Amino acid sequence: MSIDPYYNVRAFHSFVQETLHELGPAPEQPLIKAAVAVVIENPFAGRWVEDLSPLTDPSASLGTELGSRLVALLGGRAVESYGKGGLAGVNGEQEHVVACITTVFGDALRDAVGGGKAWISSASKVAATGAQIDIPLAYKDEVYVRSHYDAITIALPDGPRPDELVIIVAGASGGRPNARVGGMTVADVIARDQN
Template identity: 65%
Template structure:
């Protein structure tokens, strides 16, 4: 709970949100193992809403705590299953700017997220924008150890009906237990990357 305390100390939190989905098929044969995808987010006050500020370090410096806590919550939503892919993103309310979200999910955040979900060698796909409350965000997913694993290109859509308000930020992560249920368009497989990593 140290990360949660650090988040509360550094950001004005209004809400935590989370969702999980389980897919057994996509109009094809039933999968041997269902695909679980989860997303979670935190709604925080944007200290820079309404004006331009050059230095955004007040958002970036403490963001490791955000990555750790959101990662912990995302893993919990998967019920202990292995995280194979991940992504990150967020929405700035209309009195803020996209760069305010980006400041929250830089390498400082990303490294903490990797550790929280059990590691990852690949860079973390992201999507950010400025929008009104209730706007959906498609958080991109990719295999956590090799970005070129085509089977794991996917997304999770997160919508929070009352966030972000104009002076808020919605910061999100997404995780999944595998690739698309009926992936069949070839390319490098997750298993191949793991064999290569051992040799």
């Protein structure tokens, strides 16, 4: 584990969803969606702190570790889409999660999953233990690729506890099965970027 010791890690949770087909023809390859969550102590729970940089400064280590675990969950398939987010326990603030998943975190996540040019979709909220959260997904090199607009829903049965943060990354091996509502395609982006 390569997470900075500033973060007191209690647990990791991993989620994998494999879709073989929806209505209509089966895709050539199953769609694999996955998410990895790390549960850490919230050092600012229950108190107002103006400067949240202690959460942000070492956050590249979170992005690297979670990104590496995400890649492993996809079982050798390339990460085509990604997203990030998290939950703050009820003694914390949404801002505590956001401080952990800024550009410092995002750049490390991109490196860990094999690159990405698009901004990373995110969701965060304050929640009780066991709450669900939808982590949005979008194509990693261009946010306007409509076929890859998706999400993965996760919940941790034991987190976040009131004084904890849950930091989450998610990814998928492709777009939605049978996506057919038009718009920019992955092929369009590849052709554009080669010129």
